[in-house]
Amino acid sequence: MISLLAPVGLAALAAWLVPLLLHWVRRSDRQIVLFAAMRYLREQTHPRERLRLHEPWLLLLRLLLIAALALALAVPILRGQGAPSAPWVLVAPGVTAVAAHAAVREPLAEWHWLAPGLPPLDASLPRAESSASLSSLLRQADLELPPRAAVTLVVPEELGGLDAERVRLAHAFTWRVLPGASPSFTVDGRADQRVGTESGSRTTAPLTLAVRADAAGEAELPLVRALAAAWQVEGLNLQWDSSGPDAALPATSAWLIWLAGPLPPGIDAWVRRGGTVLASRQTAQDAGEVVLSDALGAPVLRERQLGRGRVLSLAGSLRLGERPGVTAAQSEPGSAARNASLSAADFPHTLLVLMRGPPLAPDRAAAAAVAPLATGHAPLGPAQFLLPYLALGVASLLLAERLLATRRKVGA
């Protein structure tokens, strides 16, 4: 089946007018004949305005040449139906290879993971690539598989990685649902540690809240504890880990509260791997987008993305208690307004929302309910570009046109 990638290129067929006009013989060169029997002609038989073209074969060649060029502009591709193919079995992560083999009896089939690149089922599933959306993987597989292959899709009961659009497949497919659940992933490929969110609420592992404070940061610890207490009240399962600035960071922790001045490079690397840091007393002014301002409009909290993680920078120190008249407070203009925003009743909740980051889209559903629909048309085979053949045709047409146009005329 031939289809055009850029059908607007066919508008170049308007160039047909040029050779047609060139070849159109004007009627003004009509012959004059001496004819004495003219009186027997009726005056009414005026000549019909018939389109007369000279050198019609040359004109035909030129029209063909223009048509071929217009077709080339329209980028034709050829999609075949392909050869008969062995059936394919695609296994979604969450179902083990053994379970899939046990459930589907297809000895001649091609067994593959439903993962980027469709790795064979014999290989282990590379975890780093498992975060790709299952829906888009299904659509891609639908386009890339041999057109006439029957596809068996083996999916766990609880299917993740879906998007808002129901998947439609052109291939003939079977939807097999086996017990199990898709692993849930964050954008960085780690298992979801975002706690307290709708999707993360089922995670029972406690979240380590690492606090690293230097001597000056000790003064900020009370407020940090108060925040942690408020978050516990909101349902967060926290594990407290307070230490000095040089202490090692826990590998599993996702949240760090840094109360020791500017972030050292080691922390940067940790953040890049996916951590979330709340750092106080950050002086850099370009520390990201302002996410919280005080009543006067001065920025209180900035957020920036760093690798896979995020850094929340607090302009001042994370403490309250400077009363009016205290010199430390007066040294910072606008500190009263900032203090007001820190001591606001909803500040812990606001900060919790910011620490959690943007919520994950709901992407899980019961597999039986989201079985793909059939598109109703046959799957398209791989596209073959026809431009080389067309270029050959254009060249030969051009050659023939030149030969015909410059040949020695018999009568000339």
Add this chain to the structure above:
Amino acid sequence: MLIPSDVRARLRGLRFASRLFANGLGLGQHRGRSRGAGLEFEQYRSYEIGDEPRRIDWKLYGRSDRFFVREAARDSPLTVWVLLDATASMVQADRARPGYTKFAAAKLLAACLAEIAVTQGDNIGMIGITGDGVQLVGAGGGARHRDRLLIDLDGFVCGGRWPNEAMFAPVWERVAIDSLVVIISDGFDAALPVVAQKLAAARRQVLSLGIVACDERDFPFTGGFIFRDPETGAECRVDGAAARTDFLARFAAARRDLAHGLARHGVPHVEHYLDEPADVVLRRILAGAG
């Protein structure tokens, strides 16, 4: 004026013949009106004063006791006049053969007639009728006259429209009673049948040769053309294929009317097509004239 050799060869069998009495001077091959001493007995008539006594048939006087004069018929030469239509419409030629105009064909026919006439000892003269007047070669006989006539005929030109009646004085002066008149024309001038009719009514035998171009007979035009009338200069845009059927019907009807009109006055009308040899039409018209 060169007659093609094959045509000239075929001309040998052709002869002029006239219904009327030939009245040329001298001896000829046609039945003449003049009587007198001769070989072939014609009639007896009663003696009149002045007849030679030796012409009285004395044996008959012996039987009837009255004087009778024995008369013999004398064969006379015929005088042939060729009346050439030399109006502008005769310049038309076929597209297939552009140089061969109707007038050239008419001259060739006239030359053939001269050849026949001289061969059988008749007198021949030519009159070309153009729009400006009349071109004339007087009647005469003999090879010398024929050569002069052919040279003069070569100088004939055609042009203009059919002249008015006053221009025809030389015709009436020259063309004597009992002579044979061959009119060669294309038949498009309405005055021509009138002239033929007048000549026929005035005791001249008239034959009419119509010259028809193949383009008129076949109308092989397809596509758009501009037709120009050579006499009036009028032009007309015509689509050949569309006009063909109607033109052929009307043209055939017009020619039929012309032939009928001439035949009604005893003038046979025969048509010569530009693509046939000259002797064909001559054979037909001379065979029918006797």
